Amino acid sequence: MKNFYLLTFSLLTIISLTACQSAYAQNAKTLKDLKGINILYFNPEVFPDIEEIKDPTYSAFYAAVSEKNHHFRNYKMLRVDSYIPFDSVDAESIMEFCRNNNAQFAIVPKVKYFKVGFGKYIFSNQVIVSLKMFDSAGKMVAQTDYDTFKKNARILGSAENSIKIGTEGAMNNMAKDFSKSKRFF
CATH class of the missing domain: 1.20.5 (Single alpha-helices involved in coiled-coils or other helix-helix interfaces)
Incomplete structure (x- = not known):
């Protein structure tokens, strides 16, 4: 037994x-x-369209993104040196880029400069950083923006710092939207 x-x-x-x-x-x-989540970041659309400010804008934007993504080890940032217009995003091109780079999401950014001041007296360089996030099927998942003047009330500072602050703020807003809706991952 x-x-x-x-x-x-x-x-x-x-x-x-x-x-x-x-x-x-x-x-x-x-x-x-x-x-293994890969997120594509395209070059931001820069307004006004001046060649001299594009390269510093790209470097400041990607510096802010890489600093922010450093905290999230599960996600991998993939930089795409290609331009996609922010207002007229083609879903087919997003799908193709995601498929070719094995990415689950793509972010299309826009950086808009404006100057605060009166006439020829300029007090500061401010930016509005806008982000649109698409899934690998080309469907828009989220959209957000961050205005450095309205949110931080920054009067002094360089344009590079404004871009970094605006990019981090826009990414934080996007993360808050996802945590509220619980539709991400």
Whole structure:
């Protein structure tokens, strides 16, 4: 009788361990899928369209994005040196870029400069950073913007700092929208 109980117990132990191991393997596979999220960032559309300010704008924008993404180790930023117009985004091109770069999301940014002041006296360089996020199917998931003058009331500072603050603020707004709606990941 003891052998029967011992045999039954050992069979049940083996079955439960096998079931736990397969469940763990399935969970590990889904966690691995979540860790490999790639997000494409396109070059921002710059307004006004002046060649001299595009390169500094790109470098300040990507510096802010990489600093912000440094905190999220599960996400990988992919920079695309291509321009997509912010107001007329083509879903087919977004799908193609995501497919070719193995990305789940794409962000199309816009940086709009404006000067605060009276006439020829200018007090500061301010920006509005706008972001549109698309999924790999080309469907817009979220849109947000951040105005450095209205939100931070910055009067002094460089344009590069304004871009960094605006980019981080827009990314924070997007994260808040996702946490409220719980539709992200």
